[in-house]
Amino acid sequence: xxxxxxxxxxxxxxxxxxxxxxxxxxxxxxxxxxxxxxxxxxxxxxxxxxxxxxxxxxxxxxxxxxxxxxxxxxxxxxxxxxxxxxxxxxxxxxxxxxxxxxxxxxxxxxxxxxxxxxxxxxxxxxxxxxxxxxxxxxxxxxxxxxxxxxxxxxxxxxxxxxxxxxxxxxxxxxxxxxxxxxxxxxxxxxxxxxxxxxxxxxxxxxxxxxxxxxxxxxxxxxxxxxxxxxxxxxxxxxxxxxxxxxxxxxxxxxxxxxxxxxxxxxxxxxxxxxxxxxxxxxxxxxxxxxxxxxxxxxxxxxxxxxxxxxxxxxxxxxxxxxxxxxxxxxxxxxxxxxxxxxxxxxxxxx
Ligand code: NAD
Ligand code: UGA
Numbered sequence: 001x002x003x004x005x006x007x008x009x010x011x012x013x014x015x016x017x018x019x020x021x022x023x024x025x026x027x028x029x030x031x032x033x034x035x036x037x038x039x040x041x042x043x044x045x046x047x048x049x050x051x052x053x054x055x056x057x058x059x060x061x062x063x064x065x066x067x068x069x070x071x072x073x074x075x076x077x078x079x080x081x082x083x084x085x086x087x088x089x090x091x092x093x094x095x096x097x098x099x100x101x102x103x104x105x106x107x108x109x110x111x112x113x114x115x116x117x118x119x120x121x122x123x124x125x126x127x128x129x130x131x132x133x134x135x136x137x138x139x140x141x142x143x144x145x146x147x148x149x150x151x152x153x154x155x156x157x158x159x160x161x162x163x164x165x166x167x168x169x170x171x172x173x174x175x176x177x178x179x180x181x182x183x184x185x186x187x188x189x190x191x192x193x194x195x196x197x198x199x200x201x202x203x204x205x206x207x208x209x210x211x212x213x214x215x216x217x218x219x220x221x222x223x224x225x226x227x228x229x230x231x232x233x234x235x236x237x238x239x240x241x242x243x244x245x246x247x248x249x250x251x252x253x254x255x256x257x258x259x260x261x262x263x264x265x266x267x268x269x270x271x272x273x274x275x276x277x278x279x280x281x282x283x284x285x286x287x288x289x290x291x292x293x294x295x296x297x298x299x300x301x302x303x304x305x306x307x308x309x310x311x312x313x314x315x316x317x318x319x320x321x322x323x324x325x326x327x328x329x330x331x332x333x334x335x336x337x338x339x340x341x342x343x344x345x346x347x348x349x350x
Contacts, residue, residue, distance in 0.1 A: 003029075003074075003251055004028050004071060004143075004147075005029075005030050006029060006032070006068050006074055006250070007032045007033075007066050007067055007070035007072070007073045007074070008074045008076065009035075009057050009073065009103065009317075010035055010057075011033030011035050011076070012035030012037045013033060013040070013293050014193070014239075014317055015076055015117070015242070015243075017040040017041050017195060018195075018239050018242075019074065019247075020041055020050070022058055022243050023247075024049055029049065029069060030050075031049060031050045032050045032069065033051070033052050033067050033069060034053045034057060034066065035053075036056055037185070038054065040088065042120045051295065055139040057102075057103065058059075059108070062104050063119050065104075067103075067106050068110055068112075070336060071113065072112065072113040072253070073112055073113070073114050074117075074246075074252060075114045075115065075117060076117045077095070077257065078095055078096050079092050079095040079096065079161075080096075080119065081160065081197070082158065082161070082209070082304065082308070083206055083207035083208075083304055084161075084206075085158050085159070085160050085308075086156075086158055086160075086305055087283060087304075089182075090161050092160045092164060093108065093163075093164045095158055096283060097165075097167050100168040100171070101168070101171055104168075104175045104181060104183075104316065106115070107175075107181055108180070108181040108245070111180075112182075113182045113183065113184075114181060114182070114183040115250060116168070116182050116183060116184070116185050117182070118166075118168065118169050118185050118186065118187050119162070120142065120188065120189040120190070120264065120316065121161060121162040121165060122165050122166040122169065123147060123148040123149055124151040124311060124312075125150045125151070125311055125313075126313050127148065127150055128151075128280055141311075141316065142314060142315060142317055144187065145260070145319070145320075148315075149162075149166060152309045156307055156308075156309040157307035157308075159309065169260070173258075175203065176258050183256075183258065184249050184253075184261065186245075186249060186263055187260060189262065189263065189265070190234075190235055190236045191237050191238075191239050191242045191263075192211050192235045192238065192239065192336055193239030193240070193336070193339065194340055194343020194344055194347060195236060195241075195341055196211055197209050197211070199215065199216050199219070200207055203239060205231065206321060207270045207303070207304070208293075210272060211279075212240070212344075213340065214276060214279050215348075217293055218290070218341075219290075219345070219348060221290065221291040223293055224280065224293055224294070225296060225298040226272060226273050226276060226296065226297050227272070227274065227298060227300050227304070227310070228299060228300050229252065230271055230272035230274075230295075230297070231271055231272075232271065232310045232313065233271050233272075233313040234266045234269070234270065234275070235265055235315055236270070236333055236337075237263065237264045237331075238265070238331035240267060240276065242263055242329075244329075245325060248325040248326070249261060255325070256325070257325065259324070260316055261321050262316035262321065263316070263318070264316035265331070266315050266317070266318060267333075270316060270333060275337075277295065279337060280292070280293060280295065282337050282338055284347075286341060286342060286346075287345065318333070321329070327340075
């Protein structure tokens, strides 16, 4: 079956805008895109293959005909910014569980395929970080089908998002099991690129994800802040690699039916302290006239408030995506950061 009519929920966000770039460059696709903001996708609004609908996905009555008219629903809409998990937990649960529930139910009823975006945060922390030893040789890399999920206690509200996303996965799995929903679940591992999030005070308010926080500091000559010393680790994935995998998933309904895919780059691991140092070096090479910023530690409570806990380390096992999609990420961390930092500087500054 060839996929041509897409309904993309959350098309105006970071990942959505890059998916639009890719699909609207190919005349085979037509797209109905839903979001509450079109700020990042102005370049596509006049494209005859694209219909943008400015609405909240909770408006199920308006959503129904849009889902009815497509082959596949790509569900990206979410509140996925860690600064909200412990400060707006009810909105986070509503947005990351209740709304996906309504969408999955609609897709099951209308027999539409659903490509749902979950997160690597469902894995939580490493088992080792709690028990400080490797139980029964559980491997370091997170596997979609064998790794257990390790979250903190209820008052550590950081985990509201992880938990809501995990329950959404279980709900979608159950719709597949009981109602025959055709679905694929994507677990992104820290995708990065130009245009992610916002710069506080310029085109958004609050605390964005780490790349935008560090870009804000670098462009304004302010200190880069390392939460709890920046010892925690992430594997960063360049957005073009990620979109290659997403397109393979969208276009291979049979191979990916009922499956969960980690999409990430296990080679691109760094501590957050290492990330700050690299970003500062790259920014200095791009803008040698800019003042050198300090890198300072800050406690999690000072930075995010009470109830913030962190994932210590998350490395994706991507053997399933390699085998079934023939996908492999190519962009190194250094190259990804050069592209990202240059893109930010061009967008906001130069
Ligand atoms: P983003 O915040 O840039 O985009 C989300 C978009 O959804 C925004 O444009 C927002 O306006 C829209 N949206 C949110 N709630 C809505 C609603 N109720 N109605 C209509 N639109 C709504 O986020 P992103 O980085 O593009 O992430 C997209 C998806 O991928 C999310 O589900 C997120 O949880 C998941 N994800 C992303 C990453 C990553 O590395 N970027 C990692 C893990 C998971
Ligand atoms: C992100 C978000 O939960 C989601 O966007 C997504 O589902 C998932 O993880 C992902 O991108 O794969 P996290 O990686 O913690 O969570 O998000 P960031 O805000 O980018 O933080 C990364 C690390 O940098 C954390 O350890 C955070 O404490 C740290 N940080 C952040 C700093 O040290 N300084 C800052 O200024 C900002």
